[in-house]
Amino acid sequence: MRNGQSRTSSRHKASEAAGLDCATAFQKIALGCVAAIKAQHSSACAGDAEAVHQIRVAITRLRAAVAFFAPIVVDAEWRRLKEKIDWLNGPLGAARDSDVVMEYARRKRYGAWAQRMIGERLDQRQMQDHRRLVRCLRSVRTQRLVAAMAAWIRQGRWLERYRRKHAEALQSYCTRELGRWHERLIRKGRHLKTLGASPRHRLRIKAKRFRYMLEALTETVALLGRGEFHHLHRPAKRLQRALGDMRDIERFAGLASGSPQVEDGKRGKKHPPGYRHRRDKLLGDAIAAHRDLKHAGAC
Numbered sequence: 001m002r003n004g005q006s007r008t009s010s011r012h013k014a015s016e017a018a019g020l021d022c023a024t025a026f027q028k029i030a031l032g033c034v035a036a037i038k039a040q041h042s043s044a045c046a047g048d049a050e051a052v053h054q055i056r057v058a059i060t061r062l063r064a065a066v067a068f069f070a071p072i073v074v075d076a077e078w079r080r081l082k083e084k085i086d087w088l089n090g091p092l093g094a095a096r097d098s099d100v101v102m103e104y105a106r107r108k109r110y111g112a113w114a115q116r117m118i119g120e121r122l123d124q125r126q127m128q129d130h131r132r133l134v135r136c137l138r139s140v141r142t143q144r145l146v147a148a149m150a151a152w153i154r155q156g157r158w159l160e161r162y163r164r165k166h167a168e169a170l171q172s173y174c175t176r177e178l179g180r181w182h183e184r185l186i187r188k189g190r191h192l193k194t195l196g197a198s199p200r201h202r203l204r205i206k207a208k209r210f211r212y213m214l215e216a217l218t219e220t221v222a223l224l225g226r227g228e229f230h231h232l233h234r235p236a237k238r239l240q241r242a243l244g245d246m247r248d249i250e251r252f253a254g255l256a257s258g259s260p261q262v263e264d265g266k267r268g269k270k271h272p273p274g275y276r277h278r279r280d281k282l283l284g285d286a287i288a289a290h291r292d293l294k295h296a297g298a299c
Helices: 002-018 022-045 049-068 076-106 111-117 121-137 140-155 157-164 170-188 197-220 226-254 275-295
Strands: none
Touching: 022 049, 022 121, 022 140, 022 157, 022 170, 022 197, 049 076, 049 197, 076 111, 076 121, 076 140, 076 157, 076 226, 121 140, 170 197, 170 226, 170 275, 197 226, 226 275
């Protein structure tokens, strides 16, 4: 009975998606992101690390949706909103980075090294970053930004422009754009083994946006079943996570630079225990994920 209900639900979602155009699909995805920001606001102000993370995810998903539907939705109003989102993303990113570093410092493997090489600076930095974030989240500026994003998504000038033009079918547009994003990911990651930190970071952002759009088109819009994108989603997610973990541990190790312990000449090991092995393993995981994404075939 349950399997029958699941198949009926899938067919219902598919029929709903078939009736969507690109503008409506974008609105559904983007408004879901705004709703997620609102839902996590109070918890983030209370210092909940997971809520801070979820707000960042929602903003990244929104920006991914705008980039994906850029020929349709990008206008002067979005460019103004983007500047304000960048302002909010600053303290959000700093607070999230502090939370991740603290997670590393609390691990049994790294605790002694962090205490010796970094000391109390971690707690102080985390407290400062969260206080700054709470001030931003509670500000009138943020309240106006969230309201402005919702208004632009629902009835921005981009929508009038879209309606005046011939609307391309959602499925053909998405197939073409996913294919273009997939090809770009493969191209940008060709020399992953020798990429510097900045190009690796940009590749991670591209992998994350690709993954988020695959999820949005299968879960929020239900354009296709999840299984039809599984061959692309899985390696994209692995690539993003490996590069993200690599960036996190590099940042964690970098906090020892300039510490009082190092300046006083009482330095221990410059890097956390097992740092090089862990970094090399993550790079290998990223290269393997990129290879699997390349061999996955077209969207």
